[in-house]
Amino acid sequence: MRKNSRPPGGESDHTPAYREDAAPELSSWRREHTVIPDLTFPLNVFHIRDTDPDMLCIPPHWHEHLEWIVVLRGRFSMQIGTGFRELGEGGCAFVNTAELHSAFPLENGSELYALVFGEALLRNHALDHTETRYVRPLLEGRLGLASFYEAREAGEIRKRLLEIVAEYRGGEAGFELLVKSGLLGVLGLACRQSGTPNEDAAKNGRRAQSAVYPLLLHLSEHFRQPIGIAEAAAICCVTPTYFCHVFKRTTGKTLSAYINTLRVHEAEGLLRGGGRSVQEIARLVGYEDAGYFARVFKKLKGTSPSRYAESSFDPLQVNQRAAAAEQEMTFFE
Template sequence: MTRTSQKIPQYKGAEHYHGRFPLFLNRYRENFMLPMHSHDYIEICYVAEGQGEQYIGEERIRVSRGDVFVIPIGTNHVFRPPSLQKQHSLEVYNCAFAPELFRPLDLRAYPVAASFLAETGEGRPWFRIKDSELLLIPLFDMLHEEFQQVLPGSEEVLLAGVIQLLAYLHRYRAAAGIGRSPHIPDSRMQAALQYVKNHFHEPLTVRAMASQCNMSGRHFHRIFKNTTGQTFTGYIQHLRVNKAGELLRHTSRTVQEIAAETGYQDAEFFTAVFKRIQGVTPSQYRKNAAQ
């Protein structure tokens, strides 16, 4: 996807804030109209429903419910749903705010918030966390409702809610053993990911990849999941299904031929995996793409 031919817009938070309170929240159904963009505020994005992709910087990342992205000021990104079909919708909570949100606080008493601000200034790397148990959904629901209602005391409730959100994100990172941005793997994991992307159609196992990285299988799987937000098997399945979708859209090969080309000798199993990820069978996917 080439993005150098056009200027990437930067959105201004002041256009969305309630008065002088530098925060806004929305729940947005992603589409193909919003361009790649950056903004002059910090954004915490939470995938509430569906699945799709996030283009961020020069990367393209598969996303699903429970994915949390922390987008620093000035970072280029955009979400995309799998298609315009209703059953393929991708809905994302966006909690966006300027660093000035915390100005009323003495940040010496809020070290987690202070650390977060230091990590999300312009030029800092983005990071991703997986809320596997969907524990943050009630908090995002509450923040979204509070922002829409604008009741007396809403600013205090929203500020407290954002601090609570930052505390949970800090805990998730600590529990995962992440001392730096989890999307930046070490050189061994970078090499492993590149190998998987080049050989996803071949039989691959955690054991073999762990040995290649000189790690135990358990340690490799933990680092792999922290880096990608997916299990090793899930990551490969998404790579295979993405390639299969491309072949279904652009070639006349049969479903069985595409299954074999993407690493599945059992066409029925391939169809089951494809439907679980895309929501439709390969044949229906091809039909929808042709409409």
Template structure:
């Protein structure tokens, strides 16, 4: 497999001629991963039905609760964790080619094509907007029921949702070249991000990770931060602490054993880092679970 594609999620659609789908998810344990870090060319809408979640899109961390919508832009790295014991959410995934006709018109060139190639991006966290949630609920209902003519209703609702986003939630509009560079860097750094996720227990250095791409420490660190919004050290700690939290909640390992299993050979430093990211000491979390 091409290493650049390691974080690219394959996106099969029930009907390739009508590329949209909805998945329902539930998590009964706080701290469990919702999904690993990945990206795809499709747009995704995570509609939280119950509970709470912590979702990272690009460089932004969102704490979403029931009624909130998290928007995942095209080609945007994202991952998430459950933050409650009763998390339920719907994931609506759409290939924006569905809204493009055989010939371009103003709506396509000015909005839809830009949304699809990541040159127009949207705010990732929507809260308290009944217009957006009503539109999403109607879309999910149509996809569930598949009544006669549902395809027409779905396309109409998608255009309505696009209009709501364009009017109220545009975060950035990039030039075509900036969008191309961003996508190229995302593919270039995919094997490094996968390596961190697979080798978080090991000693990781900026120099070693930069060497995988043949870059200097300075150039690598600058590109890494522009892509993820975090320093390399911060990113590695987030991955490690995420695994540590899961181990504390779901195993009988001691705090020192969890520290060792997630790449920390100093339990005091581990406790300090854990509290910084989770907000509570690992020993407190262990007693509570």
């Protein structure tokens, strides 16, 4: 697609978003080959909204590009790496290279922009401080940026990202320079907000995540099937004792709690899509006992599956209950 032919990101070719009525296997995490219209300027902007049947959400996937997400309206349930968060209007999120991520709308009318770009837009050939202190450490996992930015703390980042979208879609003379400088500016703001870089902590965190990464990929495809500690440790090529330690350190959850989170995350989309009973959805996401599924769902989301599926439920109340449940950190093992 040429940039002059239609607004970049407006009707971009892209891996179709997950449809609520899709078969369960179609929603599994996968590596995505993101369409970049101009490989000499690796950037594309995707507008996720419920008025476009092919862009209803960001399905679980990963790619080699970096990505910024800005929520325009409503709320989204997001996963980035091992972290889960609900972000509302004005919130932003950062996805580093090869990080699993997804975003599912929680309200009608929810919209977001996803800015997917290659590392070339951050790098330069000169080994100046921007390269050695920030860009290279970020790409090598030695500089850890926050993944989620709530609306109250993301004001300037959100403003810059929307300016980048406007420049890219406008395609006027010099837009490439403004887009590139904008991306560097957003990186600078994120670094400032994240505090003084701690390369040792970031390196240790990335090392721990890499140890369990084979299992994360496995669970992205097979979270519906039961798995024990011994099998999970074998996938990671570590001992069961070390696996329990590093998995909890990386994800903040036990193995069973993490699997429950994945299953409930999947169930949310199926419940919003309608047309299925709670019993059927429980089975589709990996629970033989619908009653147990309902208890897990309520513990994590603060409401029952049937009430969640109703269009009349109060999303603010559900959000508050889910936040309280998250603070309790109590999971069904």
